[in-house]
Amino acid sequence: NAGVMQNPRHLVRRRGQEARLRCSPMKGHSHVYWYRQLPEEGLKFMVYLQKENIIDESGMPKERFSAEFPKEGPSILRIQQVVRGDSAAYFCASSPGQRSNQPQHFGDGTRLSIL
Amino acid sequence: GDSVTQMEGPVTLSEEAFLTINCTYTATGYPSLFWYVQYPGEGLQLLLKATKADDKGSNKGFEATYRKETTSFHLEKGSVQVSDSAVYFCALNNNAGNMLTFGGGTRLMVKP
Numbered sequence A: 001n002a003g004v005m006q007n008p009r010h011l012v013r014r015r016g017q018e019a020r021l022r023c024s025p026m027k028g029h030s031h032v033y034w035y036r037q038l039p040e041e042g043l044k045f046m047v048y049l050q051k052e053n054i055i056d057e058s059g060m061p062k063e064r065f066s067a068e069f070p071k072e073g074p075s076i077l078r079i080q081q082v083v084r085g086d087s088a089a090y091f092c093a094s095s096p097g098q099r100s101n102q103p104q105h106f107g108d109g110t111r112l113s114i115l
Numbered sequence B: 001g002d003s004v005t006q007m008e009g010p011v012t013l014s015e016e017a018f019l020t021i022n023c024t025y026t027a028t029g030y031p032s033l034f035w036y037v038q039y040p041g042e043g044l045q046l047l048l049k050a051t052k053a054d055d056k057g058s059n060k061g062f063e064a065t066y067r068k069e070t071t072s073f074h075l076e077k078g079s080v081q082v083s084d085s086a087v088y089f090c091a092l093n094n095n096a097g098n099m100l101t102f103g104g105g106t107r108l109m110v111k112p
Helices: none
Strands: A005-007 A010-013 A019-024 A031-037 A043-050 A053-056 A065-068 A075-079 A088-095 A110-114 B003-006 B011-014 B019-021 B023-026 B032-038 B044-050 B056-059 B062-065 B075-077 B086-093 B100-102 B106-111
Touching: A005 A088, A010 A019, A019 A088, A019 A110, A031 A075, A031 B100, A043 A065, A043 A075, A043 B100, A075 A088, B003 B086, B003 B100, B011 B019, B019 B106, B023 B086, B032 B062, B044 B062
Parallel strands: A010 A110, B011 B106
Antiparallel strands: A005 A019, A019 A075, A031 A043, A031 A088, A043 A053, A065 A075, A088 A110, B003 B023, B019 B075, B032 B044, B032 B086, B044 B056, B056 B062, B062 B075, B086 B100, B086 B106
């Protein structure tokens, strides 16, 4: 499958635990974006990364959330000490470059549930 | 900042009916515009795009025209099918940080 791969598809955590979400971009894509979708809402931008660099994290909460895209391996979105309000679908997208007319291709998302 | 406004759903139509989902935007400069579709439990799939004024994007019978004078990008289809039932998102990319700004989504339900 040459598409954007996210795992796990579903993740259940208890309050206070850590959640790690993984994203492998499409082959040949070096730009990765994370979005969050709350129930019955649209997607909200969180963070934009290129290999080993965070380009824009203006949509990501300052505390408990972090993202990385290492030289080798998938991009990781990490949420520490999760709370009920973190329950959402988290989508990763990738693109080959940063031109605005290049569409972003999305994975199937990780649905995070906090007990 | 940039924003996208879509008509609220759900939109319920009978098979073979004409579809319009309204989308208007606010942005500086000349954004690229997109429609994405989301089927239950899945991610977003690109449906069509337009990158400059008066461009018409089209795919699978869906069309949308980039109208700069009315800042709109309405989605249309002449004859919907049950399989078109999904949530449709209008989005723009203004290259300011390269993020996509999404509308709230419009749920379409097509009945046989």
